[in-house]
Amino acid sequence: MSQVIPYARRLAATGMLLLAGFAAAQESALPSASVIEEDAEISGSRLELRVLADEGGRIDRFRLKNGTSNMTGAQGLLIEGFGTPSRYVPARQVDARLEAVDNPSGRPVLRYSYLCEGPNIDGLQAVRVMEPFPDETGMRVTWTVKNTGGEAQWLAPWVGADVLPGAAARPGDHMDLATDRGITRVNRTGYHLAVRNWIAATDPEARETLYAVFHADQLHAFLVLWDEKSVQRGFQASMCPMMLRPGDTWSTTYRLAMVRGLTHVNFATDELAVQLDYASGQLVALLAATRELRNAEIEARVVAENGRVWKLPRKRFDANPDKLIRCTYDWEAPGEGAYDFLARIYLDGRPFPLGADTGSPHGGIDARFDVGTP
Numbered sequence: 001m002s003q004v005i006p007y008a009r010r011l012a013a014t015g016m017l018l019l020a021g022f023a024a025a026q027e028s029a030l031p032s033a034s035v036i037e038e039d040a041e042i043s044g045s046r047l048e049l050r051v052l053a054d055e056g057g058r059i060d061r062f063r064l065k066n067g068t069s070n071m072t073g074a075q076g077l078l079i080e081g082f083g084t085p086s087r088y089v090p091a092r093q094v095d096a097r098l099e100a101v102d103n104p105s106g107r108p109v110l111r112y113s114y115l116c117e118g119p120n121i122d123g124l125q126a127v128r129v130m131e132p133f134p135d136e137t138g139m140r141v142t143w144t145v146k147n148t149g150g151e152a153q154w155l156a157p158w159v160g161a162d163v164l165p166g167a168a169a170r171p172g173d174h175m176d177l178a179t180d181r182g183i184t185r186v187n188r189t190g191y192h193l194a195v196r197n198w199i200a201a202t203d204p205e206a207r208e209t210l211y212a213v214f215h216a217d218q219l220h221a222f223l224v225l226w227d228e229k230s231v232q233r234g235f236q237a238s239m240c241p242m243m244l245r246p247g248d249t250w251s252t253t254y255r256l257a258m259v260r261g262l263t264h265v266n267f268a269t270d271e272l273a274v275q276l277d278y279a280s281g282q283l284v285a286l287l288a289a290t291r292e293l294r295n296a297e298i299e300a301r302v303v304a305e306n307g308r309v310w311k312l313p314r315k316r317f318d319a320n321p322d323k324l325i326r327c328t329y330d331w332e333a334p335g336e337g338a339y340d341f342l343a344r345i346y347l348d349g350r351p352f353p354l355g356a357d358t359g360s361p362h363g364g365i366d367a368r369f370d371v372g373t374p
Contacts, residue, residue, distance in 0.1 A: 159236065
């Protein structure tokens with residue numbers, strides 16, 4: 001059985017403002033919540049998901065209302081663990097519970113908490129707050145770990161996901177991520193240094209993408225997990241390790257989102273994903289938004305490896321998750337090589353910073369594309 005969590009939650013008329021986040025330093029400030037004994041199902045206008053109450057609070061269903069049945073693999077999303085290279089998965093979770101948090105905005109907020117027991121994780125108290133957005137195709141996750149034990153612990157946190165965009169394994173499936181070699185299309189298992197803070201899994205036949213954006217100040221590397229002989233398509237995002245002393249708290253925020261219409265990804269952030277293609281003197285930028293962006297403009301330029309800059313004309317558009325935006329620029333590349341596509345988004349004529357939740361250093365689009373074989 002599953003418990004359906006509606007987007008409009010009735011709040012007690014106390015006249016008090018209830019916090020919707022997790023304040024690790026002030027446990028008394030935690031918002032009130034009710035325990036959920038069954039799996040929690042959330043269905044918005046664009047997004048549908050299910051959180052498992054008894055299996056680590058993982059998501060085993062994550063889909064677009066206008067898309068395929070499910071974009072998660074067998075292991076699900078929101079897998080958490082500690083340790084490198086020996087990974088201590090907190091399978092021993094004491095006092096684990098899933099709760100529905102009272103939220104004055106009316107949208108559902110779920111909280112999953114547990115105490116870790118085991119070598120090198122003893123005394124770690126973990127709290128994960130999950131916030132799906134009703135009119136978007138993504139969600140925000142805040143993961144907080146506090147050392148409630150009596151000794152310091154070397155903390156190397158990671159977040160994992162088993163993904164299956166298009167709800168089936170196909171030969172053309174791949175993951176895109178930015179590395180020191182540029183945008184890399186990956187279809188084999190291996191570690192990659194995180195040059196940017198996003199990773200995207202795409203089924204080009206179904207034109208469906210599930211991507212994650214992690215906090216730019218905390219991400220260290222990606223491990224792509226890819227079994228060519230099975231349906232396994234997954235990744236682990238490794239955060240920068242640290243020493244967590246007794247009483248200390250560490251917290252990170254990341255995003256999960258789904259978009260349709262792309263065959264590959266050159267850039268992704270909280271609000272949108274971008275595909276870039278160049279051919280015959282034309283550069284095409286496809287923008288797939290996770291939310292509505294009305295009266296928007298994009299101001300872009302192309303930068304060559306030698307520093308030469310081409311300013312591109314402004315483009316106006318209205319975006320939403322059901323509408324793929326195509327921006328075509330008449331631009332002739334002077335030769336083969338790697339080029340940067342740098343852009344800013346404006347709403348109603350004012351700058352609209354992207355990636356505020358995930359620590360974007362500039363609030364804009366910072367993508368790379370290749371011309372020829374550089």
